[in-house]
Amino acid sequence: MDFFCSEQKEKQLLEELNEITEKQSGQLRGRIKSGEIDMQMYQQYIEYLNQVLKSGSETDMFDIYQMCQSGAIKEATDRDVTFTGSVRDTKIIFVSEIDEMKLHKDVQLGRIQQNVCDVMDKRIGKIQSGTFDVMCRPALHKTVGIKVDGDRSQPYTYGITVLVVDGEETLVVTDCSNTCLKSIYTKNNKSRHSKLDLASNPHSVTRLGDNQVAVSFWSHNEIVMVLVTPDLVLESRVTTKKKYMGLTALSPSTLAAGCTDPPCVDILDVSGRVMRSVSTLDTEKNLICNPSFLCATDRGDILLSDAVSQSVYYITQGGDAVFTYTLTGERGLSLPRGITTTSTGHILVADYLAHKVILLTPAGKFVRDLLTSQGGLQYPYGLMFCDCKLYVGEYSGGAVKVFTCSIPQ
Known part of the structure; x- marks a missing residue:
């Protein structure tokens, strides 16, 4: 034996x-x-x-x-x-x-x-789970509907972020038309959701920690902090002196926020105190007009898409311009919206009117159109890259499309 x-x-x-x-x-x-x-x-x-x-x-x-x-x-x-x-x-x-x-x-x-x-x-x-492949052909992995019971109108997806809570991938989106924040996740092999009603129309959402997000608004002097369990729980409300649309977390205690009136990017702590403000780049040149979508880089710098100047800016927290992407023609931007970075530092930008997502090098050079209307993409707005998956929120489609972009192992 x-x-x-x-x-x-x-x-x-x-x-x-x-x-x-x-x-x-x-x-x-x-x-x-x-x-x-x-x-x-x-x-x-x-x-x-x-x-x-x-x-x-x-x-x-x-x-x-x-x-x-x-x-x-x-x-x-x-x-x-x-x-x-x-x-x-x-x-x-x-x-x-x-x-x-x-x-x-x-x-x-x-x-x-x-x-x-x-x-x-x-x-x-x-x-x-694979490294982002610059030459990959993104494959549609799934489409996540964000319309839930109680919605008064067709959902409009603006901001997107992704968290892993208790081992479950949790998609968090702002729904401007229904004035709420939503989380969508799977538990016990069943699709579930949570909905948090807000005081005003939300715009951007950014991940602060493992289970915490911050939300900014279209026309409301406030940033709210929300716990993701993965159900949504309002944690705190921070009154701000300006109306911020664009929002990204530079650290668990520091935010970069984009204001359109006056046009600027402010560095805030989580209490809403402005520590630094950037309104112009390179000695009065390249005035920021509409910083409504922001993304933090691995270096702690800030990427922003500007629909008015039809440009993408890469700036440091001190306000120095690393590069500006402004082109016309086929490589130009007609109405840039969501912006995100990949695991290799490449930059992805949603072009709302051109129905495409473009790929730039970490230095701001055009590589190619990653997604286009030929693949069924329509009016991309929110954008998030996480774990070799690209999440694209279509403005009035009531859904988030998830594409895989990785090297098979």
């Missing part, structure tokens, strides 16, 4: 080891694929540099300077170094559980323990 127990335990341990090996191998394969794409990108940079050096164009040289200032290449390199170190330190440990060599049918001979593997899992978070 003891020999039979030993064989069973050996088989169990081998199965556990195979499962762990396959998991780590899958992560490594995805990382290798990501590295190959990075190498292609670096090769393109080198070719571009050679062309600029030959031409002597000061404009192109300044573009290169902006790309370096954005830190896109350095961040990618740092990410690779961190991962390599994590893999090198990965170990599988067998922990013995034999007590004084007494074997019987209930004995536990040992277990497989992951120590550094767990650390690696935490460090590479987004890599586990």
